[in-house]
Amino acid sequence: MELPFSRALAPSIPLDEAPDLRSLPVRRHVVSHPFIERLRAAVPFDFFAVTGLDFDGYRFGSGHSIDTDVPPAFLDAYYGDDLLKTDPFVIASMHTNKVVIEEEVYAKTPPPQRLQYLARTFGVLNRTLFPIRRGEVGFGAVTFSRATPFSSEEIEFLGEVAETTHRVLTRPIMERFSAQTLKLIEGEITCLKFASLGKTTDEIAAVSGYTPDTVNSYMKTAIRKLKAENRVHAIAEAIRRGLVT
Numbered sequence: 001m002e003l004p005f006s007r008a009l010a011p012s013i014p015l016d017e018a019p020d021l022r023s024l025p026v027r028r029h030v031v032s033h034p035f036i037e038r039l040r041a042a043v044p045f046d047f048f049a050v051t052g053l054d055f056d057g058y059r060f061g062s063g064h065s066i067d068t069d070v071p072p073a074f075l076d077a078y079y080g081d082d083l084l085k086t087d088p089f090v091i092a093s094m095h096t097n098k099v100v101i102e103e104e105v106y107a108k109t110p111p112p113q114r115l116q117y118l119a120r121t122f123g124v125l126n127r128t129l130f131p132i133r134r135g136e137v138g139f140g141a142v143t144f145s146r147a148t149p150f151s152s153e154e155i156e157f158l159g160e161v162a163e164t165t166h167r168v169l170t171r172p173i174m175e176r177f178s179a180q181t182l183k184l185i186e187g188e189i190t191c192l193k194f195a196s197l198g199k200t201t202d203e204i205a206a207v208s209g210y211t212p213d214t215v216n217s218y219m220k221t222a223i224r225k226l227k228a229e230n231r232v233h234a235i236a237e238a239i240r241r242g243l244v245t
Contacts, residue, residue, distance in 0.1 A: 021055070021177045027066045027075055035168045036069070039161060043154045045144040047071075047124060050169040052132065052140030054241065055181050059139040060131070061094050067169050070145070074122040083115050093129050093141060099159055102127040103149060123147060128155060130162035140166050175242035184243065188222040191215050192238045195231060 018024050030036065036048060049068035052060035063084050068075070084090055088109035093100045103126060111119075119125055126149045132140035142162040144150070150158070179189055187210065194204040201219075205212045219231055226241075228234035238244045 015172055015176060018176070021053075021058070021173070021181055024173070026064050027068070027072070027079075029072055030067055030069045030169075033169070035165070039165065043144075043150070043157055045146045045150075047145040048165075049143045049145075050140070050166050051143070052166075053170060053173065054134060054137075054139040055177075059137075060141045061090065065170075065173075070124055071122050074118055074124055077118055078115075081114055083112065083118075086112050087115060089127055089129070093131065094138075097131050097133060097138060099155060100129040100131075101149075101155075126150065128158070130159050132163055132166045140170070142166050171242055178241040178243050182225050182241075184222060184225055187214070187218045188225070189238075189243055191218040192222055192235060193244045195219065196235045196239060196244045 015024070047068065047070045049066060049070055051066050051068075052058065052062070053065045058065045061084075063079065066075075078084070088111055089100065089102050089105050092105045092109075124145050125147050127143050127145045128150050129141050129143040131138050132142065142158075142165050144158055178184075184192075190208055191204055191210070194207060199207070201212050201215045204210070204215045208215070210218070219234070222238070223229075223231065223234040226234045226237040228237050235244075
């Protein structure tokens with residue numbers, strides 16, 4: 001079944017044909033997405049951006065994973081001029097776990113004139129960013145932009161749905177590449193799937209054909225690769241990353 005997100009992306013090759021994560025464009029222009037349109041009906045906004053993946057090298061601030069409807073010409077100029085390194089809004093976002101409001105940041109640190117020009121030209125104004133975290137690790141962010149500032153009530157609502165927004169937009173990529181990127185092998189995924197159903201080591205061995213020792217070995221390596229603390233934590237991480245459903 002074709003996912004709505006796959007229709008929303010405009011990559012150089014289809015998502016299901018990409019051999020690895022590096023094959024996808026860094027910046028993926030979202031023309032239309034059902035979830036985003038429903039969200040936009042609740043709180044009007046001009047543009048959105050979902051950035052970062054919970055993979056090493058793809059986290060927020062790296063500029064290596066962006067799904068957005070911001071005009072491509074704005075992004076080309078923004079990254080072409082290397083503004084990511086001098087944008088006070090982004091710099092402030094890297095050092096907090098709270099909502100970041102552009103107007104408040106600029107009141108303390110004015111933006112470069114080039115960024116001001118681009119923002120006015122393309123209407124990317126009043127950015128409001130919500131960090132996405134896993135424990136102490138900030139790996140992603142969701143940003144909304146509008147010509148008029150968001151009210152406190154709108155910011156509160158967007159904050160409530162930010163994590164869901166990030167998960168919905170990145171789910172197809174996570175499901176497609178989590179196992180590959182984390183280097184999980186088939187046996188480890190199989191054991192995680194059965195463990196997520198509440199099966200014990202002996203029960204997993206019975207349905208998978210592996211020996212109990214092999215099941216325990218696969219679970220241990222899966223826990224390590226997922227950087228989990230124990231089996232329960234590994235199952236939760238596997239579900240969150242789309243490895244098991």
